[in-house]
Amino acid sequence: MKNYKFWTQRLPVEVGRALEAAAINANTSVSRFVLNSIVAALPEGSVLKPLPPSPPRRPLIIPPDDIAAISVFGGHLGRLTGATVQLSKACREGGCLPEHNALETEIRDLRAAKADIVALVGRLRAVEIAAAS
Amino acid sequence: MIAGATRGAGGTALSRHLLSRKDGQKVLVMPSRGLAAEDLKDQIAEIVADAVHGRTDRPIHHVHVDPPPDASNSNEIIGVFLRHYEAEFGLRDHQRAGVFHLKGGRQHAHVVYSLVGRNGRVADLQHEYARREKICRITEFECGLRFIKGRHNRAVEQALRKEGRIEIADAMIVAGLLDGCPGIAHSTPRQRAQAERTAVPIDEIRSAVLAAWRASEDARSFAVALHAFGSVVATGRKGLLLVDRGGGTHSLNRTLAAAARVAGEDRITAAAVRRRLAGITFLKLEEILNARTSRPNTGRSAGSQDELGTPATSTRTAQGGRRGDQSARRIDELAAADPRSSWTSAGGTAARRKRARDRATAAALGRIDLQQIIAKGKHMMKELKAQDYKAKMLAGFAPRGFNAHAFTLDLHMVKAPSEYNLAGRIMVTDGGWVEYNPSARSVRTWGPSGRAKVLAQALADVVGCEVYHLAKTASIAANADALKVTKVADDTIKGLVAWWVMRGFDAAAAPDGCWLTAGTARLLDTGNRLEVHGGLTDQAVAAILTKAKGAWGSSLKLEGRWTQAEQDHLWIAAMRAGVAIHNCGPSQGIQAAWRREKDAATKSARTISSVKSEIIEAQHLIDAAKGDIEAAKKLSGNLQAFVGVYLDDEQRKELAAQPIAEIVPHLGRFRRIGTVELESYEAPTGPKVAFVEPEKDKPKQDAEKTQAPK
Numbered sequence: 100m101k102n103y104k105f106w107t108q109r110l111p112v113e114v115g116r117a118l119e120a121a122a123i124n125a126n127t128s129v130s131r132f133v134l135n136s137i138v139a140a141l142p143e144g145s146v147l148k149p150l151p152p153s154p155p156r157r158p159l160i161i162p163p164d165d166i167a168a169i170s171v172f173g174g175h176l177g178r179l180t181g182a183t184v185q186l187s188k189a190c191r192e193g194g195c196l197p198e199h200n201a202l203e204t205e206i207r208d209l210r211a212a213k214a215d216i217v218a219l220v221g222r223l224r225a226v227e228i229a230a231a232s
Numbered sequence: 233m234i235a236g237a238t239r240g241a242g243g244t245a246l247s248r249h250l251l252s253r254k255d256g257q258k259v260l261v262m263p264s265r266g267l268a269a270e271d272l273k274d275q276i277a278e279i280v281a282d283a284v285h286g287r288t289d290r291p292i293h294h295v296h297v298d299p300p301p302d303a304s305n306s307n308e309i310i311g312v313f314l315r316h317y318e319a320e321f322g323l324r325d326h327q328r329a330g331v332f333h334l335k336g337g338r339q340h341a342h343v344v345y346s347l348v349g350r351n352g353r354v355a356d357l358q359h360e361y362a363r364r365e366k367i368c369r370i371t372e373f374e375c376g377l378r379f380i381k382g383r384h385n386r387a388v389e390q391a392l393r394k395e396g397r398i399e400i401a402d403a404m405i406v407a408g409l410l411d412g413c414p415g416i417a418h419s420t421p422r423q424r425a426q427a428e429r430t431a432v433p434i435d436e437i438r439s440a441v442l443a444a445w446r447a448s449e450d451a452r453s454f455a456v457a458l459h460a461f462g463s464v465v466a467t468g469r470k471g472l473l474l475v476d477r478g479g480g481t482h483s484l485n486r487t488l489a490a491a492a493r494v495a496g497e498d499r500i501t502a503a504a505v506r507r508r509l510a511g512i513t514f515l516k517l518e519e520i521l522n523a524r525t526s527r528p529n530t531g532r533s534a535g536s537q538d539e540l541g542t543p544a545t546s547t548r549t550a551q552g553g554r555r556g557d558q559s560a561r562r563i564d565e566l567a568a569a570d571p572r573s574s575w576t577s578a579g580g581t582a583a584r585r586k587r588a589r590d591r592a593t594a595a596a597l598g599r600i601d602l603q604q605i606i607a608k609g610k611h612m613m614k615e616l617k618a619q620d621y622k623a624k625m626l627a628g629f630a631p632r633g634f635n636a637h638a639f640t641l642d643l644h645m646v647k648a649p650s651e652y653n654l655a656g657r658i659m660v661t662d663g664g665w666v667e668y669n670p671s672a673r674s675v676r677t678w679g680p681s682g683r684a685k686v687l688a689q690a691l692a693d694v695v696g697c698e699v700y701h702l703a704k705t706a707s708i709a710a711n712a713d714a715l716k717v718t719k720v721a722d723d724t725i726k727g728l729v730a731w732w733v734m735r736g737f738d739a740a741a742a743p744d745g746c747w748l749t750a751g752t753a754r755l756l757d758t759g760n761r762l763e764v765h766g767g768l769t770d771q772a773v774a775a776i777l778t779k780a781k782g783a784w785g786s787s788l789k790l791e792g793r794w795t796q797a798e799q800d801h802l803w804i805a806a807m808r809a810g811v812a813i814h815n816c817g818p819s820q821g822i823q824a825a826w827r828r829e830k831d832a833a834t835k836s837a838r839t840i841s842s843v844k845s846e847i848i849e850a851q852h853l854i855d856a857a858k859g860d861i862e863a864a865k866k867l868s869g870n871l872q873a874f875v876g877v878y879l880d881d882e883q884r885k886e887l888a889a890q891p892i893a894e895i896v897p898h899l900g901r902f903r904r905i906g907t908v909e910l911e912s913y914e915a916p917t918g919p920k921v922a923f924v925e926p927e928k929d930k931p932k933q934d935a936e937k938t939q940a941p942k
Contacts, residue, residue: 181267
């Protein structure tokens with residue numbers, strides 16, 4: 100074995116399941132459990148240098164349902180605003196000025212609503228972060 | 233074209249950067265997609281708020297697209313790139329905002345995407361770097377831009393083939409993107425920003441650290457040599473750092489590796505650095521920076537033991553040094569705190585602190601071999617000054633916008649253009665040559681194509697031309713023994729240069745031999761061998777034959793692969809020059825041409841000879857007409873009869889006054905007349921001699937004959 104840093108081992112399925120169960124019991128990963136077991140079984144295991152800890156994994160982000168719903172709504176609102184802008188532009192270019200004026204009023208309202216949504220999401224997230232910490 | 237991307241949480245720094253008008257940059261906000269806000273700052277905040285339902289805390293993907301500065305259709309290039317990019321990463325329906333930047337006449341775009349889709353799914357950015365490079369190659373191909381070598385060329389080529397874009401994959405191969413090392417940027421954005429902040433160029437740091445590495449043998453000498461440049465080594469969080477004189481930090485391993493790469497030297501690996509710097513404990517980065525900020529009056533540190541690093545083995549000395557410093561510092565503090573002390577005045581405290589520092593410095597310097605440091609420093613500074621001088625020379629005739637100092641470590645010899653030679657020449661450290669002609673705006677290379685290729689390409693990019701490489705085409709040897717390739721001694725090379733210069737050739741010495749210019753070709757002379765680079769021109773043939781006639785005993789032998797045309801060209805020239813040529817197979821046509829040429833030459837020689845004899849005879853005829861008996865004797869019998877018998881005195885006088893050119897055409901007629909006259913004169917009496925010896929000479933000759941037996 101020339102590469103001492105990495106090797107593969109074919110195992111029976113039963114052994115693999117047993118390893119997985121033992122790793123779960125020991126509250127560690129399978130590879131860490133196997134490594135610890137091998138090191139413990141070696142004669143010079145006690146003097147071997149321990150491996151450095153693994154880098155911390157990025158935490159899983161699962162947003163609360165209410166914030167997620169508001170966020171999805173905000174996305175729809177943004178797309179609706181964009182579509183309304185295009186419609187208003189087409190009306191102006193098509194000579195439908197009354198409709199254009201009405202749509203411009205709608206756009207202003209939509210933008211104001213969207214700004215409120217963004218602010219609301221920001222406040223809710225701040226509360227969530229404060230609660231988590 | 234170049235593109236980059238970063239992922240983030242969407243803080244205010246991004247919008248600040250995108251809306252920055254620093255250095256006269258013009259900003260144009262591009263139409264957004266799926267967003268309600270009107271300004272960019274609110275748009276980014278909106279993207280962040282709308283992405284909360286996705287399972288990520290970094291929903292912002294910032295992409296910048298940089299078309300080539302000379303591109304006339306920047307908007308189209310940016311559009312093509314974004315279309316392919318969105319298709320590649322599934323961002324077509326995602327919210328988008330962005331800006332166009334125009335700075336220094338160069339337009340580029342920044343686009344901010346939401347990575348979270350409508351259904352909350354986060355776009356997959358796996359292998360984003362390589363996939364982005366693929367999009368760049370596609371855009372370059374579709375917009376007719378020059379291919380730029382990336383970091384993942386093979387992966388991109390394989391991915392393009394899998395996707396059926398075979399024409400782009402083939403074009404990449406043709407462009408040579410898969411040859412050699414992958415493209416490596418000169419510096420990172422962080423390094424550039426740091427250099428701008430500290431005013432310490434990254435090239436200068438690399439040159440210094442490489443010079444220190446070369447000049448050192450162990451950790452201590454390395455630290456000492458580095459200290460001469462105002463830099464120190466520190467221990468960082470992940471490894472060793474280099475702290476430059478401006479306080480900027482650099483990874484020591486990466487700086488050394490980059491410097492060695494730029495210099496074309498062997499790789500300096502992290503393991504090599506670890507080995508050399510083993511056994512010494514360097515100060516932590518925070519300690520060094522704190523020490524610098526606490527001593528604002530000193531531009532450079534005093535070179536104390538602590539700054540250079542404390543050897544792990546000499547614990548007692550190290551502790552002693554620290555203790556000394558601590559005690560000095562403690563005294564200072566006590567003095568400053570004691571209101572009764574006579575040194576509490578500002579001037580007294582400062583003087584005392586200065587004395588304490590001087591003592592600590594003297595103690596530290598006592599343990600350092602100053603002579604050694606000075607000698608090494610001088611040596612390194614001399615080396616750097618020489619390199620700087622060459623870089624300045626290169627910058628003197630290089631095109632505007634070319635950074636000659638980036639190639640400081642590559643320059644071995646620089647020859648600026650002169651009134652006799654309009655092209656400037658650069659010889660790089662690995663033996664390659666670059667020729668830049670400012671008037672013709674052309675760049676040529678020959679010899680080893682290592683750093684020369686890089687330098688030439690950099691010049692060509694600025695000039696806007698293609699690099700023309702004079703490849704080795706053939707070689708000629710004096711004899712079979714010359715095939716052994718041996719290193720040529722410096723004295724031999726100098727002798728070769730002198731030999732060629734004496735014969736009117738432009739020759740230059742190089743480590744691998746003597747290079748001489750022969751028209752557009754370059755010849756490498758190593759004594760018994762000539763290499764032709766850049767094709768067999770007439771000047772190259774002349775040089776080869778000069779060498780063969782002057783140094784190889786009028787013979788030469790062809791080596792390597794020669795085309796039939798080249799063999800014919802050299803063979804006939806050698807035949808004309810009288811040089812024997814071996815291992816050469818001239819074509820039948822050129823041999824026939826040579827035979828015709830030879831026959832024509834023989835005929836011409838014969839004609840010239842006959843004309844010469846006619847002229848001589850005409851001269852004798854004129855002389856005979858003037859009464860010269862000796863000249864008349866040299867005439868043939870019929871001409872003797874013509875001038876002696878046929879012509880009367882008046883006619884002879886008239887003949888003597890004629891020029892030779894008038895007589896030569898009539899010689900045939902004179903001979904015929906003379907023959908008739910001779911026949912009519914000799915018919916009754918037999919053969920006569922028109923001009924005989926004078927009677928008075930006869931007895932003398934008879935007497936000589938009679939005396940001869942005695």
